[in-house]
Every structure is written in C-alpha cells, then in structure tokens.
Amino acid sequence: MATTGELFSAAVIMREYSYCVYSRFSVGAAIEAVNDDGDRRVFTGCNVENSSFGGTICAERTAAVKAVSAGYTTFLAAAVSGGIAGEEEKSDTFPCGICLQFMAEFAAPDMRIILKSGTYRFDELFPNKFSL
C-alpha cells in the first residue's frame, strides 16, 4: 500500500508532464486502485489541454481512465498537486466537480483525497454523487 507521502510525491512529479500551454496551470494526480484479484497499483496522470478547450482532460481523470482501462476499478486514494507551471504548489488544488463525479463511480467507501495540506475523506468532499 502506498503511503500518503508516496502518493502525493507521485502527483507532484506528474506536474512535470502536464500539457498546459493555454492555462499554464499544471496538475498531477496519482490514484491507488485495486483490481478484482486484490492487487493494488498506482496510476498517475496529468492535465492535458487542447485547443478545442472541451477536449481538455484533468489529471485526475487521466489517472482514473488509466486505472479503469487496466482493470483497477476500485479507488482507494487519489493525490492531487497543482499550481502555476514551473512553480511550487502554493495552496491545495482540489479536484473539480467533473472529476469528483467521475471518481465517485469507482470510489471505495473509505477513499481518501490527498492534498498538499492534508487528507480528506472522499465523501467529505463529494457527499452526493449523481447516479441513475
């Protein structure tokens, strides 16, 4: 199991891969997930912007899509780091609403969100997900 520090460090490193030529705001994410066999793995992602802004994807969803497409569909924790590209993170970068809804689909009951200043329970940040 990855520690809180290991996950957050992975998110910080991922900021270096951010493609944020429009916003200049780089974000990195690291999600620890488990598959049906009980294997745990960390998936990382960064924000990837596009000139058609609607095609832009956040770091959290990049990592989430990598996890789910590899069969890791239960998320235990997600770390997020963000800030002006090339600068240290100054304050917490919270997941946006779309990413919270997206991750809610796969969130373990005790999933944690790890930010610069500390750790939150997922359902503390997003208590009511949309569901069919």
Ligand SMILES: [Zn+2]
């Ligand atoms: Zn987002």
